[in-house]
Amino acid sequence: MYTKLVMAAGALGVAGLMAVGGPQSASAETDYIAKYGIKADAPGMCSFSSIDAKDYSGHELTILTHAVPVMGEPAALHSKQFEELTGGKVNVVHAPFGELYQKVMIPFQTGQHVYDIVYGGSYWIGDWAPHLAPVPQKYLDLPEMKDVTPAYQGVASWNGQRLQYTVDGDRNYFKYIRPPFEDAGNQAKFKAEYGRDLEVPTTWEEYAEVATFFNGWDWDGDGELEYGSTEIVQRDNIAFSNFITRVASYAKNPNVTGGFWFDLDTMTPQVNNPGFVKGLEMWMAALKYMPPGGINFGIGEEIFSWGGGQSLMSVTWDDAFIQAMQEDSPIRNKILVGTKYGPSMGSKKVWNRVANTWDEFETPSVAPYVAWGWGAGVSKYSKEQEMAFDWFCFFSNYANTNHDLLIGRFGVNPFRTSHMDPAYWEKEAGWNTDVAVSYTNMLKGMATNTNRVFDLRVPGVNQYYTAMMASVSKAMAGEMSAQAALDEVAAEWIRITERIGVDVVREAYKNVVALEDNVSLSAVK
């Protein structure tokens, strides 16, 4: 019922947008449309006209955001609009992703007021929480906010409070170039080689076969060699997300509650259990069907490689998919996402850490990874909190979000229930129906799946992730076995947990377990 109500509210919002020159003051709305290049000024507390009615003359905001274009460009664009509408001053400071954390944490830890608004990975919430101002109720009551999917409402919350203002939703999912799968010649050759029909893979084992088959030959006839799969593997370049996607299929068991990363009761790291080891072994083997140099691919290379048609399949963020659907893309409307079982690869065998055995499933068990997404919040040290929340409210109003979603380089990805309407993508983005349906089915699959994996999100998450990827990278480079690498990670995680405090990490981790197990925080023991 709740979902239906939210869908209805979202549909109203989108309908409001699409109905250019709707019920609001026609002349004023037309001005905003002409001046700011939006489709329509959806009515509400955060609309262009409502924000225009506010006067922040003499007030100043400082925003720390990512470098242009990802998040940095929309932040700069909407700040300029906000300045023009309110008379206030907005300073936008851009920083590369690698510097955002320190630029936020240094003033936070020293209690200094430097930035009113900060952007970063939403998974840093465990570190940020003590320093963020809770989102006031009047913003939580907005239709735009109620339209945010429950998963992303959860991602923005900490200990029952909404601390991050949701401006983005991210996820890791499977995407592929469709024509090679439909080619009769490829189908015949594949059947001859593997003894089964060429189909879109549903497990990592099938993925490996398909990727191997399409690896190292010119299957699109452009005179260049193509490859099986592109993923983000480069150490310290958010490769942890690809690792998580890979291991989740084998290690996130729908029959087991109480912790994917740790056993919440004992706080024993699970990162070296057989499920994780199997996932890493499969990833190590995957290097054989990636483009040359694939081990050094960061997100830029991944977008460039898969988006340029260099490889058949990929498993990463929306950014690569949305970029590949831009009008100048060589693979626009030739791509689809997800499998018949869910947003990403599944597994018919999943490790049960309680029973210490592999559970078998008739159809692949899928464990989609809600891969952090941009998190943003208002510093509790800010003296301009009202203006800051209004800025967020304006930034993510229906008009701006629906504008930003269509621009791949902006990095603003679906996070509302209303974003799951295929008609929006068809009409506004010009996507073919099958692509739009495939994409929104994936979004719905991600929203309804109850076996999801979330980031670790505890204080010191960067220590955990850096330690994890330092050893995983050694395994990927052939310096050590998967088991040895993950044993090294587990040992380091125990030391990190002891340093930070076992009880501190356990209390924080309950927030993650609540998301993983789809229960309220109070239900997590």
Add this chain to the structure above:
Amino acid sequence: MIDSRYKHIFLFPALLVLVAIIIFPLIYTVRLSFSGWDINRPGLDSVGWSNYARAFVDGGFWNSMGTLYQMVFFCVLFEYTLGFGLALLLWKQVKAGRFFRLLFIIPMCVTPVVMAVVWKTIFHETLGPLNDILSWFGISGVPWLSEATPAFISIILVDVWQWTSLMFILLLAGLMSLPKEPYEAAQIDGAGPIRTFVHVTFPLMAPITIGALVIRLIESSKLMETIYAMTSAGPGSATETTSYLLYIRSLREFQIGYTASLSIIYLVIMIIALALFAKLLSRALIGRSEART
């Protein structure tokens, strides 16, 4: 005679700047190294020597130190050899000498991280031009950044490309300041160019050589931006230097206290290593007696 007290007054501003810029951060780092400043424990508490005890068993730190020394050795060796060669070429009056001098110092003027990104593209295995060019000579598919040894060599190549310029400038300035008399004497004695270089130029350049090598050793040991942009210390840990590790430990992981202890250990080792190196080099190039003076 001017009262000697005045000179202390005139020295005071410089001393103040020195304290503010060098001494205070150093003392503060030492203090930090005895604190447990971490992500959830900000502040200058006291944890005794525990950070140092942890550092001595931190395999990643010592491995990064080993990688750094190897990298620095090859970087400085090639930069010195090439820089000296180029300086010798442009020492005498040559056609378009000013143009070449300008050309050779351009790499040094470019921001390292920008050049690292450019080089990363050049080294790209399928889309970069380097492998295309090499394929004309029958060499194909060099895994520049995806295997340990080529990645290590790639980092050295970029550093050499960028910082040979500095060595060139320092050594060219040295060559241009050499006295003419020893050369006139060598000419009268009938020495050829090689003998003149071995017995006149090289010994005369020894003090400048030592200075240039020490400057580059200090600078190379901070190698970080190139690695950050090109390999993120990978593949595996093949290109992880100490500066990169300290950056990750401090500003990514926010282990401020612990990283301060690593920095102090690193600083002490570097000071000892450089002092020993300079001493040994002085003895080798200038001679035991002169080195002592």
